[in-house]
Amino acid sequence: MLKHSTYKSIYSAEPVHSGSPAGFTHKTSKVHQTRKPFARRSLIRSLLIVAVIVLSLTGFISAFAASVSPGDEPVYETVIVMPGDTLWNIALAHKPDGMDTRKYVHMLTSLNRLHDSNIQAGAILNLPITD
Numbered sequence: 001m002l003k004h005s006t007y008k009s010i011y012s013a014e015p016v017h018s019g020s021p022a023g024f025t026h027k028t029s030k031v032h033q034t035r036k037p038f039a040r041r042s043l044i045r046s047l048l049i050v051a052v053i054v055l056s057l058t059g060f061i062s063a064f065a066a067s068v069s070p071g072d073e074p075v076y077e078t079v080i081v082m083p084g085d086t087l088w089n090i091a092l093a094h095k096p097d098g099m100d101t102r103k104y105v106h107m108l109t110s111l112n113r114l115h116d117s118n119i120q121a122g123a124i125l126n127l128p129i130t131d
Helices: 026-066 087-094 101-111
Strands: 077-080 124-127
Touching (some): 087 101, 087 124, 101 124
8 A cells, every 4th residue: 555645634623834824724715715616707797797687677568669659640641653653743632732842752752762763663652641
């Protein structure tokens, strides 16, 4: 049998003098070393959870702030585009008396988010209601 061993128990209560402060054992220094990464991970996890909660709450708040109540929604007259229809013809047929046709065409394009004056048959256009 061997008389000397290199095995050292981590549960010993003897102070370790090699590089450790007086009075500290391997057990306490090991626990201290493993707590730092755990604390860092738990801090990062907590910050991520808080960030997700804050972002979701701001999304809910902005969604409810931007929503329009049913009584406040603007009411539009709609028209279905037939083959051969143009924005100009639709504007001539539906614009108020005395209004410039160019202005009504511009209102049609901005209301329906059209990039140009090309419209397809079967498209549904909202008509601006002017008083």
